[in-house]
Amino acid sequence: MRDPYSVLGVKRNAGQEEIKAAWRSVAKAVHPDQNHDDPLATVRFTEAGRAYDLLRDPDKRSRYDRQQREAEFRRMEQMRRQQAERKTKAEAPRTSDEAAEDMISRIFGVDARSQQADARQQGQARPQPQAQADGAPMQDARKTVDDAAAVDAMPARGGAPAAALISAIIRRIRGGRAKLDKAPDLVATVAVTVEDILNRVRPTVETPEGQTIRVPIGAGTSDGQVIRLKEAGHRIENLKRGDAVITVRVAPGRFRTDGFDLRIDLPITIENAVLGCETTIDGPLGPLTVTVPAWSGSDQTIRLEGEGLVKDNGERGDLVAEIRLLLWEKPDAKMIDLMRSLREGLYL
Template structure:
């Protein structure tokens, strides 16, 4: 839904009285009965009601503010990742030896993870005294022999010199993770893919399968249906990030319900029920549009604004097969045009006069 503060035209630190006054003024201005020529009047009126419903409840308002802050942090983190990916794509890959990732990381850390090979290399390496003795014997030899040996050593060096190549970035990351965690052979899991998916109440009722795109360009279908509501977290095994030599991460999807005719509160659905003054005072029988079709509703006599009528079993489906409720919230309305009799009656009640 749109930012409720923007919908009501109040600041984020506005008090409850200011929010209530702003909603009353906006509801009167955009009510469908006073805007017959505007096809979007109902949408604006419903949007105003949703915004007021969220901001008048301290718990819902606090949760919304927290979610907005978290969403902003996620957007900033995504921007940083995208910038890093663009820089990595634009810059040429560094040239390294064709040693594998484990050898390269061992060289950087100063410790060879292959202990047996390191011991063998250490034993094969000549000691300083042996090197000095060999050097003395070499200097005692003939110059031609030295030149020939030098040529052979140069040739051998050229043959054993590793070719220059590029180590795969994913292999380097995997090696670093294994080095930090202290286990080379153990299979580790790549990071999870965390994302949001936006659905409507109708999508949940129809068991739709919305899609999201992974950074690798893969399309993932998210199952929604029984047990799905606002803020529900769906974990899809091994559908997240891929990193070489690591088990694929999971996809952790948070469900967000888009604004519409209904407001989601757990598995209950809330909807506005506009009622005129005479029907609110005397009571009436009317109908309301539920998620599965029209439903009869009885408005009790002397029903004030924000009073609710609960219709059981007309909400979202739970995992155990039960359904939430449909909650109709009464919105008290004035007539389209001023009524002289009603004005006189209200004046007499306020001033203590009786006709």
């Protein structure tokens, strides 16, 4: 969905009255009945309704503004990381002969060589082979230390591999030679429709290794749902595979999600709004009959229980139809006279 403020053409500090007036103006301008030659008129009209639905609710608007600020912060952080990566690549010739531990030690400002010296002393303190006692050249101390110290001290000529750098960072954070047990998680987002959720379609996510993961979608799934798939994330040598953490986002369509409730626009004409009527809408599982009470204004809602998304306990949310007033395709002289008389106090 595009920025709702841009859709309605209002500033981010606009008040509710200004937002409501902007929505009425935009809805009238892009209404499908007024734009028969425009195949995208319905899309724009629906988009305007969604923007107004978000901005007129203080909680939704506050949540959206907060998410936008967080997204902007993440974009700034990503830009900083990219600049840092470009700077690191530019300095690559100077650091090409560094081992993973040396590089991380330089970044963290800690001298790893003292730790490696301790490891060598521990290795030399062990009983040496007879060949060394007879005056043979002493082997590199790295080959005599324990496995963990050997991994820490192993040189990586020509630049440290990415997996070695990640392992070194994790070791540094967890405290030197602390035993590692799990690689980082793979974090991703998948976009689905309401129909995908109801039909339990399994969207896919591709891992950095080129594998395809199918994400289970079904009961209990809604917008923002986080699904964790065990041992489906990143792979690093000698570590347990990480998990895949997938966030589900519901793409715009006929329905808008509100938790496990679904929302849909219900266009009705002025006479039906005043007198009331029965009409039919396309629900997520088929046609549904809706009774519109007399004197129903725009922004009023009709709730159809048990027609929404399925929850974890098997129950279903509701389908909420939001009334939208429509004018006829062509101007009606009698209605114009009636409206003029109501506005100007004339009675014919």
